[in-house]
Amino acid sequence: MISRVAGNCFWMHRYVERVENTARMLQVNGAFVLDVQLPDAQRWRPFLIVAGEQPRFDELFGAGKAHDGEVVQEYLTWDERCPSSILTALGWARENARTIRETISLEMWESLNEAWLWMKEGSARKLYQRDRHTFYNRVKDICLLFNGICHNTILNAEPFDFMRLGMLLERAGQTGRILDVKYHTFGREQGADETAGEVAQWLALLRSCAAFDPFLKLNRPLSGPEVAGFLILEDAFPRSVMHCLARAAEFLERIDAGSYPAAGGRRALPGLSALIAYVKPLTIGAILERGLHAELTHIIDATAGVCHAIHADYFDPVFDGAVRPAQSQVQSQGEAPA
């Protein structure tokens, strides 16, 4: 497939994944802050940090405003100055889709287009004001529908592989970031007692990653280390960092196997394989010993590095003078020009 289009497929799915994660986080937190007394600075500011938006928010509104949940939600949901707001990310997903309409299925395009029109034209805003919880449910539904349609209507070939790759790498990063920020905020040490408020925090963290039911099914004790371990290492959980990296590697292997011999080799797959080799043998005990924040930072940065490498390997490749075409040259010289 065309290199540029592969990039569009990848990014379209990254943006949709981002929308879903943001909606889920904000929705869960909306309920959470009603139950638990947290210092002002810890109620909503962490989400700005997860999105990497704290500096810009402070610049636009002043650092004090991060205590105001309404302002933070407004910013992360609607503000077009925020590159990761739901509206902005959805708009970019749709724009990528529009650019590759002929590659994706009609249903995929229509689902994104309808979602974007809903957000832009006022009925979404009314719902947001009237029933915040349902609004975020609808946003999540948009993403789930989109992914469902993709999985069931796209030919399982290269475009599909790039789409899934984008979704999985974004998801790995999102889980890692939410865990990093929340764990840091709660500030638990290994072995400390759990109070009722802290239990609520772990439950909220699980819910933010759609991990509540899966975690409970595994009958693990509800503690910080268990939750962190689950979110990073549990291969059976579809949103864990490990699961996402491993599935991403499967798609990247397929892509790499079909690709051409590049001068100097490609860097994305080796990078991802190395990261998986690093994470796989880890235990939560070992992670906590080295420092959860340091380990998560390493994993998140390495994942970002893989994304950059994918860009260089596949989306914007340099073809030097040694052109070896992918198909054999069968020029028919027989027909004389008219």
Add this chain to the structure above:
Amino acid sequence: MSRNGTNGPLFAGYEPLAGVYDEIFDADARPRPDIAGVVRMFDALGKAEFRARQKIADHTFRKGGITFSVYADSQGVEKIFPFDLIPRTISPQDWKHLQAGMTQRVRALNMFLCDAYGDQRILAEGKIPRWLFEQSRGYLPEMRGVKPRFGVYVHVAGIDVIRRPSGELVVLEDNIRTPSGVSYVLANRMVMKRVYPTVFAQARVAPVDEYPMRLREALVATSPVQHAETAAVVLTPGAYNSAYFEHSFLARMMGCELVEGQDLFVHQDTVYVKTTRGPKRVDVIYKRIDDAFLDPEVFRKDSMLGVPGLVRAYAKGNVTLANAIGNGVGDDKAIYPFVPEMIRFYLSEEPILAQVETYICANEADRAYTLKHIDTLVTKSVDESGGYGMVLGPAASKAQLAEQAARIRANPRGYIAQPLVELSTCPTWAGESTAPRRVDYRPFIVTGKSTWVLPGGLTRVALTDGSYVVNSSQGGGSKDTWILEDVAR
């Protein structure tokens, strides 16, 4: 049921304009025989139901993102091309006539372009003044001697046709560079079928769905390589181009990749596209970019949309470009008056379709006449499209006329004038009821090994009361065009 209420027969109270041909109703407001049955069905539907169905149609267009962009608009982004649900019909007899006329005309234009970029016999024999020809901005001397496969320059033509009050169909202008609009033809038809399944089943309308297949066939037929292995792409300026929807739509319907200039490169005079599996050879490019932006090595050096070296590859015969480079001289409005001469010269036939009388401002006498009567004539720029550069004398202000006159004086070769034709009308929904609105018609003609005329086409309608301007960028809309099939088949 009250005649003028919110319900009632769809065409209740419809009055054709005096002295103007109406496509559906005759001068006595009776439906024309070919479509009497269809008119009855629409009437029976009623206004309220019609309104409801229009809503469904509008929603389908929005949901599907079937849009175009307008440059002059402050928002500058996507708009739905307004679609009127009352079709415009063409009788079987009119269709036979049009089909023959279009085929003849496209043949002649192809031969003209071959000659224009070859021996230039038509100039040598004085049939077209050489100075007029050479001053055409569409004539690209760099392309002289380059021969496209089978001599096909015009793979896709969109020829605008209007109907005089007498009922005669005449050619208004040719579009043989990057004619657009066929995607609306296909989208409109899809919506019509969804909204009017019963009417459609009864009306016996020629299908239009095979257009993408026919276009693909024509592209492959003119490919430099074996047909089974031909790689054809659609080249677009990108998602911000006003006709982007159409580029994407056609690429999808033909099963071709949609590419931008940056996706392509030329190596050893062969065109390649950058893919995730390495460079892949490209054999045919259906280009929707202006010639001027196509190749910074040859034409505009500042173009970011083109492919350096593309013209080299084309000249070598290693890639087919559809439409060919240099067609602009063929749809130059100052050359248009000579198309009947081309038909006689190359085909030894009389033109089947007449044209609109044209004053070439490059000619002193014509220029003087034009400037004297500028307030009654339609003056047009010779090489623009979309209605830009056009001034309707009777509808323009003194200031607008003065500006246009100044432009003509400054660049006479760049302008022509025509008398205002009383365009035919078609019943169109006008808010509360149906009313006559001016229409034109653009059939699409595809040429590969042979020429095929799409049995349908884009009818554009001037939605504003009293307006003659049908272009999408200037407040026009479209209708589905029904070529009625002969009942006795």
